[in-house]
Amino acid sequence: MALRLKSDVCTAATEYGTVLLDQRSGEYWELNPTGTLVVRTLLEGGDEQDAVNALVAEFDIDRDRAARDVATLTEQLRSSGLAS
Structure with missing residues (x-):
């Protein structure tokens, strides 16, 4: 199943991978290169x-x-509410 990030989740590429920012809570996730590829x-x-x-x-x-x-x-x- 394809993944869709919620509308209030922003992404930013970094030297290491990708950061996902949940604008609702201010929390962020840092994805390593494998997570970024997924x-x-x-x-x-x-x-x-x-x-x-x-x-x-x-x-x-x-x-x-x-x-x-x-x-x-x-x-x-999905369980964190970042994606559906």
Whole structure:
């Protein structure tokens, strides 16, 4: 399923990855390069499997670990109210 950030969440690229700012609470999340790749893939319309494939292609990570990481990150973003 594609990911959509809530309208009050801003993103900013950093030297290390990406920062997500929740303008409602003032809290922010800093995503490392793998998290950035996952979120970018999902925001561009890809599904979780596309994000897993992107991680496997870009980083030295096995498919099972990539799938767990993608599922964990997307669940955290949704449960925190940053994404739907």
